[in-house]
Amino acid sequence: MDHYLNREFGLAVATFERHLDSEPDSPEAHLLLTKALLYQELHRLGHVGTRAFRGDRQYRSRQKPRPDPEVSRQILAALERGRQACERVLAESADDKEALHSLAQLYLVQATHEYFVAKAYFKALASGRQARALSYRMGELHPDFPDGLLVAGFQEYIVGKLPWALRVMIAMRGFRGNKNKGIQLVERVAREGVENRDEARILMAVIQRSESTPKAAAEAFARLAEDFPRSYMFPLEAADLYESARQRTTALELFREVSRKQKSGEDRFDRMSARMAAALGRRIEALERALSAQGRRTGR
Secondary structure: OOOHHOOHHHHHHHHHHHHHHHHOHHHHHHHHHHHHHHHHHHHHOOOOOOOOOOHHHHOOOOOOOOOOOHHHHHHHHHHHHHHHHHHHHHOOOOHHHHHHHHHHHHHHHHHHHHOOOOOHHHHHHHHHHHHHHHHHHHHHHHHOOOOOOOHHHHHHHHHHHHHHHHHHHHOOOOOOOOHHHHHHHHHHHHOOOOOOOOHHHHHHHHHHHOOOOHHHHHHHHHHHHHHOOOHHHHHHHHHHHHHHHHHHHHHHHHHHHHHHHHHHHHHHHHOOOHHHHHHHHHHHHHHHHHHHHHHHHHOO
């Protein structure tokens, strides 16, 4: 999980494979490997990253990678093995917490793959609805385990955040969501959860980026950067948001620190792509020019 939360997905996959070898009947072991496989592919495709360089045309101009059919087969096979492991446990104990919680998350993984990789949007909504139903069942059966409601919160938020016209259209097919309810559920897991608390904190930072002030979102990502120091994405997000909050000096300090670590290899930041490192250099230069111009205008 340390590798996974620090966005070192390749190392997470290798670790979870060893974990599954030692516990082949564990629903959670299957879930962890499946999640890591999916997010490793989403990271390669550019769906798990930073918005810090969205305004950099050179950075955005490259041809986007295509989904790898063999990787998709591996993810789907891992999903199926995970579901079977959950169902074997649930056949003997229908209320088993680990199996129910893992199955809800596996359906969420399936929905994520269908949405981002397969581009099967209505299938993703259907899988998400199954995930949410299982998550709410977890909340009823195990009210002292708030982690079980994270999937429901995520789905409520995502569907509830869709444009009004689209929400009306999909509501006719039985798909509904409540954005505010979703935020409340994710906040609860971020505050009270145990197994999924850190994942909920990451999700809350992403939500704050859309729903809150840039400064509050920047502070959320800055806290994540402190707790997961090998993920260069978190300080990049924080710096970008600090600049949006007009705290340019703080933003520049963070960007420079990321660049320093990338050049020295500290905290494994040297795994950053050359394309991203070049974009980071351009972002620093642009911010230095802006601060210099601001200083001349104010006489500093």
